[in-house]
């Protein structure tokens with residue numbers, strides 16, 4: 289498990305699959321994701337089996353927060369979304385990150401920023417990466433703000449890189465280098 293103040297990241301389990309099916313069929317959750325068609329339990333089970341064959345560095349993490357009021361029993365942690373590193377390149381020492389919070393009651397409470405900060409710590413301090421980047425729909429203002437708060441800067445714009453519901457939008461590329469992250473974390477200490 290990897291912990292920060294309010295969240296922890298853990299490996300996905302088969303038990304998580306029904307939650308993913310629920311979330312990935314929610315149009316609001318998928319509004320800025322590349323998931324455009326309905327997702328079945330069988331699709332997600334297949335995704336899970338394929339995921340287990342990927343290198344451990346590239347296997348996703350479930351995002352959990354503390355469950356309130358479980359002193360008398362019940363699981364102390366609750367799954368709210370998923371995140372992962374993708375396309376690790378060990379020559380350039382770079383990777384892409386992605387995340388989604390499927391539990392909409394958890395949006396705009398700082399969890400996305402906290403997850404991203406935790407992924408940056410994991411990526412730079414544990415995996416020894418030098419560059420971490422992401423791609424985000426220009427209309428995803430909450431996402432862009434969360435990534436900026438975590439230290440990402442805009443590095444490029446793929447014009448009309450997104451097509452959804454009959455319209456094109458730009459796909460923003462954002463990144464952070466290890467030197468920038470180090471500076472930012474040192475300044476906060």
Ligand SMILES: CC(C)(COP(=O)(O)OP(=O)(O)OC[C@H]1O[C@@H](n2cnc3c(N)ncnc32)[C@H](O)[C@@H]1OP(=O)(O)O)[C@@H](O)C(=O)NCCC(=O)NCCS
Nearest residue numbers: 320388389395396397398399400401424429430431433434
């Ligand atoms: C995008 C996502 C990860 C962000 O996580 P989050 O926990 O909601 O983000 P945070 O609370 O850390 O930060 C969001 C910030 O954006 C701001 N924000 C939200 N909507 C906004 C809008 N329409 N315009 C401007 N700012 C906005 C919030 O106020 C907050 O900023 P603040 O802390 O300065 O007030 C999450 O909403 C999510 O998973 N959405 C669905 C899937 C998705 O889009 N994934 C990302 C694909 S790149």
